[in-house]
Amino acid sequence: MSSVAHEPERVPRSLSDLTSGHVLNGALFAARHATQDIIAVDEPLSVAFDVGGMRRGTVIACTGIAAASAALSLVAAATRQGAWLACVDVPFLSMSAAEERGVALERVVRVGVPSVASRSRVLGALIEGFDVVLLSKWGCSPSEARRLVSRVRALSTVLVVLEDSDMCVADVRLRTTAARWCVDSHARHRDVTVDVSGKRVRPRQCTVRM
Amino acid sequence: MNVSVSGVSSAAVSIATRPVRTAAVVFPRWLDVATDATRPEDTPQHEFEQVVRQIANMVPLVHVHAPGVALLSSRGPSRYFGGDEPMARHLHDISQYPSRSHGVGVADGRCAALVAAHIAARRGEPVVVPVGTSQHFLAPAPVSVLETCADISTETVHLLVRLGMKTCGGVAGIEERLLVDRFGDEGRRIFHLVRGADVEHLVPRVPPSDFSRRWVSDEPLPTVSMVLGRVQLDCSGIVGAMADRGVQCTRMHITVESDHGEMNQRIWHQPRGFTATGLIDRLRWQLSGWGTEAHSVAPTAGIVGVRFEPLEVRVATCTQEELWGGSRERDERAARAVTMVLSIHPQVTATVIEWTGGRSTATQFEDIDARVVDLADSMAAQQRVREGRGVARQWRGALPRPLPTTVFAPALKVQLLDQRQCPVFVTGRHELSASPTFVVIDARHIAKAQAVKPGTFAIATWAGPWPVEERWWDPMRRRRLARLQVVVGAEHTGGDDTVYLLSAEQREWSLVALYG
Structure with missing residues (x-):
């Protein structure tokens, strides 16, 4: 990571530069991840993404005090635009709150996987059929997790995980801290600090009201 | 080429037909009763299959509307049993299922028969509506029966009620012209339904038989999944061919044939039109039911043929494709994934x-088994x-x-204490007895999957209490509780405020939800 940071930035100066593999690959990469590969994210959290939304084929980890709210806000816009959402092993997640945050509940399926043995097969099938998969925890071996992540990339699914484990490095990590609630007649809103980090992501900190 | 079309009106709208004498068997609360989900075959459909099989012993062609609702043409069996009354009683006896109440209704037309069966379920004995009196029978029924028994949309029924027509009799007093003006094609159907007629969505210019398909295999297929795998393409073909002509099938007759010539047939109904997955699902239901039947009727050889015959098609107005396309395909993909996962x-x-409504966030939405719904049916999903x-x-x-994002079901018992470590309670006038200072969460009450830390937390501030009095008029089901939001200060949770939602019922506090 640090070696890349010290390298002078490569800017194509002429046509000959463009033919060199590195720059061309970069251009191809940028073209492939053009706007149609971005899933929009609703207002308060869109500031956490450079491109205004989640890239398809990425793994996003939401942790901290407001993880559930952040995860619901992330997936809401996608479900309204026709994406299907599978919620795996999150029986505690309130569907009323999901609806309040704009999730289109008609395209939500909740899946419960009690046995560990078949977990990765179930997750694999869901990653194939659903556009967004929300997962409480990995709960499988590191090699299985790696296989699942490569499936996520190949099938352009978005996987949102409510834990950040060493098992698999998420592409984007949203760590929510320092929630300050504003309470008058009832708890009205709170300001949450979101630490954004991950691969190919400019690390930053932003405060959002949720 | 000279084509003569006789006896067919040129207008492509639904037409009413002379009502067929129909018997209906209804289990009003079939889907509500929790099933013992330890065995995979214990879906509501498979359990209902046992009832359908009993009825199929009496009449070969049973028309399955949904899990818990079956219809059959009663003319033949009535003649055999010597009248509608003895036939209905026999049907009532054979279609029993442990711990579920059911009703049998016989009337002219499907709608009246279903209404009669619902009434019979409440009375506990069969209801037989005499020939020719269906309109009279339906007159005092609320218009909502058109929704439950005849697939008229909820909005239309609500509008009828708001317009002051609360019973079918009220609607029957209105001219057909006015109903058609206001509700279009649906108005025409309502006009005929409240008169006790059967309404079929026939499109005269496209005979349904055009779409029928027969799949034949050279070698007998021994398992259900093999048959489903082979027939899948044909199902997509039928649905695709209909979509090309702008129609959809609402009633399908499926006949399965084994290598030894045994036949199994059934009529299936889907008010919003069959999708390819919907058809496959019904065929699975039919095949698995036939395979497990008592050996006298079960097929003795593999399956060699499946015939799909649409009985009723209608103009595809209900489920239009999304404007940008593709969404339909996404729905089907998700439905397939769910089938696979299960x-x-x-x-x-x-x-x-x-x-399901209510004031508690834990119970406002209910989970229902994905196996009993058609996931690709987006209209039904939105309505649900x-x-x-x-x-x-x-x-x-x-x-x-x-609203809180994390709900605890069941709620955890907690203690709410004041400055002097005495319990705080809510008075009869919905006030707190003292200022709450500490909330104590006992590790013993936390279930395995619940992400709460045990301990004693100092309360920074609170909001409430908000009283909830439910069904105070009913001494058996009344509920009185108070809800309180407490904010647990930063020093206890590592730099963050946490808001808990507590609820007090009969002087006991419990942690209901968490604003995560």
Whole structure:
């Protein structure tokens, strides 16, 4: 990571530069991840993404005090635009709150996987059929997790995980801290600090009201 | 080429037909009763299959409407049993299922028969409506029966009620012209339905038989999944061919044939039109039911043929493709994934969400088994999530927004203490007996999957209490509770405020939800 940071930035100066593999690959990469590969994210959290939304084929980890709210806000816009959402092993997640945050509940399926043995097969099938998969925890071996992540990339699914484990490095990590609630007649809103980090992501900190 | 079309009106609208004498068997609460989900075959459909099999012993062609609702043409059996009354009683006796009440109704037309069966379920004995009196029988029934028994949309029924027509008799007093003006094609159907006629969505210019398909195999297929795999393409073909002509099938006759010439036939119904997955699903239901039948009727050889014969098609107005396309394909893909996931392990569960209303966030939405719904049917899904079974959306005394994201079901017992470590309670006038200072969460009450830290937390501030009095008029089901939001200060949770939602019922506090 640090070696890349010290390298002078490569800017194509002429046509000959463009033919060199590195720059061309970069251009191809940028073209492939053009706007149609971005899933929009609703207002308060869109500031956490450079491109205004989640890239398809990425793994996003939401942790901290407001993880559930952040995860619901992330997936809401996608479900309204026709994406299907599978919620795996999150029986505690309130569907009323999901609806309040704009999730289109008609395209939500909740899946419960009690046995560990078949977990990765179930997750694999869901990653194939659903556009967004929300997962409480990995709960499988590191090699299985790696296989699942490569499936996520190949099938352009978005996987949102409510834990950040060493098992698999998420592409984007949203760590929510320092929630300050504003309470008058009832708890009205709170300001949450979101630490954004991950691969190919400019690390930053932003405060959002949720 | 000279084509003569005789006896067919040129207008491509639904036409009413002379009512057929129909018997209906209804289990009103079939889907509500929780099933023992330890065995994979214990879906509501498979359990209902046992009832259907009993009825099929009496009449070969049973028309399965949904899990818990079956219809049959009663003319033949009535003649055999010597009248409608003895036939209905026999049907009542053979279609019993442990611990579920059911009713048998016989009337002219499907709608009247279903209404009669619902009434019979409440009375506990069969209801037979005499020949030619269906309109008279339907007159005092509320218009909502058109929704439950004849697939008229909820909006139309609500509008009829708002317009002052609360019973079918009220609607029957209106001219057909006016109903058609206001409700279009649906108005025409309502006009005929309240008169006790059967309404079929026939499109005269496209005979349904054009779409019938027969799949034949050279070698007999021994298992259900093999048959389904081979027939899949034909199902997509039928649905695709109909979509090309702008129609959809609402009633399908499926006949299965074994290598030894045994036949099994059934009529299936889907008010919003069959999708390819919907057809496959019904065929699976039929095949697995036939395979497990008592050996005298079960097929003795593999399956060699399946015939799909649409009985009723209608102009595809209900489920239009999305404007940008593709969404339909996404729905089908998700539905396939769910079917696959459920076949991986019997303990895997998949549920969809239904609005049930109420003031508690834990029970406002209910999970219903994904196996009993057609996931690709987006109209049904929207209705399920927005209205459920017609429960109101706005509830007085519901929680203020924002709503908690994490709910604890069942709620955990906690203690709420004041400055002197004495319990705080809510008085009869809905006031707190003292200022709450500490909330104690006992590790013993936390279930395995619940993400709460045990300990004693100092309360920074609180909001409430908000009283909830439910069904105070009913001494058996009344409920009185108070809800309180407490903010647990930063020093106890590592730099963050946490808001808990507590509820007090009969002087006991419990942690209901968490604003995560």
